[in-house]
Amino acid sequence: MKKVLVLEDESSIRSFIVINLRRAGYEVIEAETGEEALEKLKEFPETRVALLDIMLPGIDGFEVCRRIRATNTRIGIIMLTARSQEMDKVTGLMTGADDYVTKPFSPAELTARVDALFRRAGGDEPLPGGEIRQPPFLLNVRNRTLEKNGQRVKLTQVEYAIMKFFMENPGKALSREEILDTVWGRDYFGELKIVDVNIRRLRLKIEDNVQTPTFITTVWGYGYKWGG
Numbered sequence: 001m002k003k004v005l006v007l008e009d010e011s012s013i014r015s016f017i018v019i020n021l022r023r024a025g026y027e028v029i030e031a032e033t034g035e036e037a038l039e040k041l042k043e044f045p046e047t048r049v050a051l052l053d054i055m056l057p058g059i060d061g062f063e064v065c066r067r068i069r070a071t072n073t074r075i076g077i078i079m080l081t082a083r084s085q086e087m088d089k090v091t092g093l094m095t096g097a098d099d100y101v102t103k104p105f106s107p108a109e110l111t112a113r114v115d116a117l118f119r120r121a122g123g124d125e126p127l128p129g130g131e132i133r134q135p136p137f138l139l140n141v142r143n144r145t146l147e148k149n150g151q152r153v154k155l156t157q158v159e160y161a162i163m164k165f166f167m168e169n170p171g172k173a174l175s176r177e178e179i180l181d182t183v184w185g186r187d188y189f190g191e192l193k194i195v196d197v198n199i200r201r202l203r204l205k206i207e208d209n210v211q212t213p214t215f216i217t218t219v220w221g222y223g224y225k226w227g228g
């Protein structure tokens with residue numbers, strides 16, 4: 001779920017941006033006017049980066065930027081400026097934008113800027129206070145709690161951290177080393193076995209049948225995977 005909003009009224013430029021961001025793995029939400037962009041952000045509050053053109057019919061990109069920032073300090077904002085808009089850059093940065101790209105720009109330059117902001121805006125991390133919902137599970141990031149079918153599952157902090165790592169990476173094989181690094185930290189020098197011990201305990205708590213686990217599956221000789 002790497003959502004980026006693109007606000008640009010010129011359809012040829014917009015599709016150029018959209019195609020390149022999609023190629024780079026982003027889910028792109030398009031808007032033609034500032035008003036539409038603000039509506040879309042309300043609809044998709046998990047959007048992490050917004051690219052805003054400045055010259056638009058209706059409210060301009062600066063005003064959009066101001067209005068976004070009034071309620072959202074976390075989203076990364078990149079202004080799309082024209083070469084002649086030297087002053088606009090300055091103003092744009094002052095009204096709360098994080099970066100700007102001058103037209104015409106190359107696909108590589110554009111995606112590099114978006115990637116950088118995306119990482120700074122928290123990447124794939126869930127929003128603070130957010131939750132990860134993967135039925136029958138619901139992980140509440142603020143309370144650090146897990147529910148299965150609406151029932152609280154009591155977890156240790158380590159088990160919670162493993163669950164979060166899994167639920168952030170559904171369907172991806174995670175090596176035991178990766179799990180160890182993420183949950184215990186890179187400078188922890190315990191044994192890999194600690195991962196297996198905790199997984200075994202987690203399975204007892206969350207699986208329907210521990211003999212044939214379906215949520216945490218084993219990737220033989222490698223590690224574990226969330227989901228089959």
Ligand code: CA
Nearest residue numbers: 009053055056
């Ligand atoms: Ca324009």
